[in-house]
Amino acid sequence: MMTGTGPIHYTGVAKTLHWLIALVIITMLIFGQGFETSEGDDLAFSLTGHSSLGLTVIGLIILRILWRIGHPPPALPETVAGVQLLAAKLSHLLLYALMIYVPVTGLYTAAAHEMPVMAYGAFDLRVTLSFFGADDFEGRRFLHELGTWLLISLLAVHVSAAFLHQFVQKDDVLRRMLPGKAKG
Template identity: 40%
Template sequence: MSGPDHYGTVAVILHWAIALLIVIAFGLGLTIDAFPESWTGAVVNVHVLVGLSVLVLSIVRLAWRLTHRPPPLPDTVGALSRGAAAVIHVLLYVLMILIPAIGIPTLLFRGRGIDFGLFQTGSPFARTPEIFRPLTEVHELASYALIALAAGHALAALYHQFADRDGVLRRMLPPAHR
């Protein structure tokens, strides 16, 4: 249920679920080499499944956002902050969709498939380093950009909550925490 000053339950659940999945995917991507070699395939597969979840949920979140107006920002939020927030949100959506979308061909051109548990997919491509290496670089750089933007987004929300005390963060909290 949404109100005049907060997001609805669907938006809140999608927001926090996607945020958690991004942290998990990023953490796995960063630490994959720290796992025993015998675990690499499983860790990569979990990373891929989490990334696919981010992709699907981000598309759902974007569709929801386009069909459900967000609550207005408080009047105390200035024009520059409003513009920055709009740009950051667009970039977050683009990266949340782009990163896993790049990850899929990266995986396939590595000659790997995906194990969904009940079924597996193979790769239709032979291992092609001249394709997957540049894709991997873009995937990684875009991931760092997403984490940086998300960190800035979180810090801005915390600033609004504790410095400005204007209720911006409260708009995206579950009802029990508002």
């Protein structure tokens, strides 16, 4: 049983943005692997893909936040209360914060990279973001990697909670965000 009188499913736009952002983040994490061992053209390719997807995530997150402001999420089931409700709200807030923090610190790091970081293959982020300066690459990379690991950890909690709702609590929380036509 859902609380409130609003919709019980997310809108099609919200679902599309959710799954598109998930796909882009997973792809971006793949591009981000192996930076330490890549060189030359392989590193340039990875930096281009990773930075381009980071800029894309920022745009998609802004759209998602704007959409969410005008289209509040559906109410959670009445069984989600107390600490679980607080955890759900806090984890979503932290997810949004980290989905902004990680790409922004990535851009900050790119500004100090020794190689050109060609976003979309069209412009060098080091030039575009030169106002950040180019010092302390390692410190910037640390901030970016820390945020990345926090985001990965929180995403693991998010996915685990979705599966808990679907397969243990059987309360249709996951179904509200699955692609396709809403039922009920």
